[in-house]
Amino acid sequence: MKPGKPTSPETQSNPPIHSETSSNQALFFKAKSSEALLDDTLQQALKKAQGGFIEKRSQAIADVENFDSYKQQAQLVKNHTLDHLAYYLTQFEENVTKNGGHVHWASTPEQLNNIILHICERRDAKSVTKGKSMISEEANLNAALEAAGIDVTETDLGEYIIQLAKEPPSHIIVPAIHKTRQQVEALFRETHDLGERDLDNIAALVDEARLQLRQKFLDADVGITGANMLIADTGSAMVVTNEGNGDLTATLPKVHIVTASIEKVVPDLESASAILRVLARSATGQPITSYTSLFSGPSGIEDLDGPDEFHVILLDNQRSQMLGSPFEDMLKCIKCGACLNHCPVYSAVGGHAYGWVYPGPMGSVLTPLMTGLKQSSDLPNASTFCGRCEEVCPMGIPLPELLRQLRNKEHEDHLTSWKTRFSLKGFMWGIQHPRVFHWITKTLRMILANSVLTRLLEKHVLTSWYSSKELPKNYSKGTFMEQYQQDSKQKKSKQKKS
Ligand code: SF4
Structure with a gap:
């Protein structure tokens, strides 16, 4: 199904939004973030990893003469492509077919899984290796392959770690950001047959993962990768990695399957390079990632190796609904992760609290759009609206404005509690009647200045509000308006005297 035939979140079959069941799905974020704030190990891991990303990004940007012009060029490419999305997708399909490959269209994650299962079944595949793919996370593909009796191995180091830990990713580019070195060591000791091998440093852990993965690469019948971009005029899938695992996944097995979403298409290689210039700098603070590979079809007669089947599966999953809607800007996201790294909320609670595959500010917009606002009504409120996410987004996506629109929608659809x-x-009525408003604030101040009344309020009236917030203790100076009026009087009398 090509874009233009949308499906609604209520009728399609997205995988479960949370990895655990919760009696109140909409309140998952609140519950999980409270747990995350009390988890010292998680707090340590987040602080260490994120400080590094912020510094590296700002250095990488300072190293180029005019990063803003890079951003503008990348945004122009995306704007143009989204305006002509159907044209470039059709061109991409024609060129993949010309190169000897196949393009499949999946409206829903379930359709994507079925197409892959069908290919695996036809090739009698027993073992699959996977490069990093957020689309396969959207579809919960590993579970579908395992249920069909196929051995699946993630080959990106971070993904490999969380696969062993049976956890979902907690960051879109660093899936195991929440794990400390000691936790990874313990995990390898538990799951690998280590013998005498030592794992007391990071290099040893990487060697250990490499040792385990080498044979998996050689044995795989099918390799599945994601794609950072799809090049319409060559019919190629571009994959960027820092580990080279994407290349081994794509070239060693006899079948290579690329999973990508429809907005990943760009017109040509020049357009792709405009996006590459901002991608790695915004993501990891590198000028460019270590490996940037293009896969354009099955191996030819003169090739010594490579797959003999090449498939690209294009997933819609609500994206064609976003096209032309107030949320279209979200389709410009290049999944760099900068908004996560700079978000005070994400930095405090990590990725798992968001309950689905996309965390942080971009996830707080994408998840409700893909899974339905009812299921994730906490997420648009998981923001302080500090605006840092929009500031660092290389694609200029107005994330706070999109979150605000979702909050409005939540209110209109009666998804907020009756108390809110x-x-x-009450607040709206109050600010429209200033005299009453000032009388209420004055009365409240008097109550809060009295410790007995404050305790009563805390214990019996505003219990849930007080459970997560506290008010300043000293109210003797008066309300904000009283202090403001007093200041203004003092200034005026000073002016008169001088
Ligand atoms: S919203 Fe912007 S900053 Fe966040 S991941 Fe997407 S492109 Fe990067």
């Missing part, structure tokens, strides 16, 4: 709606209505 009642409080907002």
Whole structure:
């Protein structure tokens, strides 16, 4: 199915939004973030990893003369492509077919899984290796392959670690960011047959993973990768990695399957390089990633190796619904992760609290759009609206504005609690009647200045509000308006005297 035939989140079969069941799905974020804030190991891991990303990104940007012009060029490419999405997707399909490959269209994650299972079944595949692919995370592909009796191995180091830990990724480019070195060592000791091997440093851990993965690469019947971009005029899938695992996954098995979403297409290699210039700098602070590979079809007669089947599966999963909607900007996302690294909320709670594959500010917009706002109504509120995400986004996506629109929608669709709606209505009425508003704030100040009354309020009236917030203790100076009026009077009398 090509874009233009949308499916609604209620009728399609997205995988379960949370890895664990929760009695109240919409409140998953609140519950999980409270747990995350109390997890010292997680807090340590997040602080260490994210500080590094922020510094490296700002250095990488300072190293180029005019990063803003790079951003503008990348944004122009995306704007142009989205305006002509159907044209470039059709061109991409024609060129893949010309190169001897096959393009498949999947409306839903379930369709994507079925296409892959069908290919695996036809090739009698027993073993699959995977490069990093957020689309396969969207589809929960590993579970579908395992249920069909196929051995699946993630080959990106971070993905390999979380696969062993049976956890979902907690960051879009660093899936195991929440794990410390000691936790990875313990995991390898538990799951690998180590013998005498020592694992007391990071290099030893990497060697250990390499040792395990080498044979998996050689044995795989099918290799599945994601794609950072799809080049329409050559019919190629571009994969960028820092580990080279994408190349081994794509070239060693006899079948290479690329999973990508429809907005990944760009017109040509020049357009792709405009995006590459901002991608690695925004993501890891590198000028360019270690490996940038293009896969354009099955191996030819003169090739010494390579797959004899090449498939690209294009997933829609609500994206064609976003096209032309107030949320179209979200389709410009190149999954660099910069908004996650700079978000004070993500930095405090990590990725698992967001409950699905896309965390942080971009996830708080994407998840409700893909899985339905009802299922994830906490997420648009998981933001302080500090605006840092928009500032660092190389594609200029107005994330706070998109979150604000989702909050409005939540209110319109009656997804907020009656208490919130009642409080907002009361507040709106209050600010429209300043005299009453000032009388209420004055009365509240008097109550809060009295410790006995404050305790009563805390214990019996605003219990849930007080459970996560606290008010300043000293109210003797008066309300904000009283202090403001006092200051203004003092300034005026000073001016008169001088
Ligand atoms: S929203 Fe922007 S900053 Fe966030 S991942 Fe996408 S492109 Fe990067």
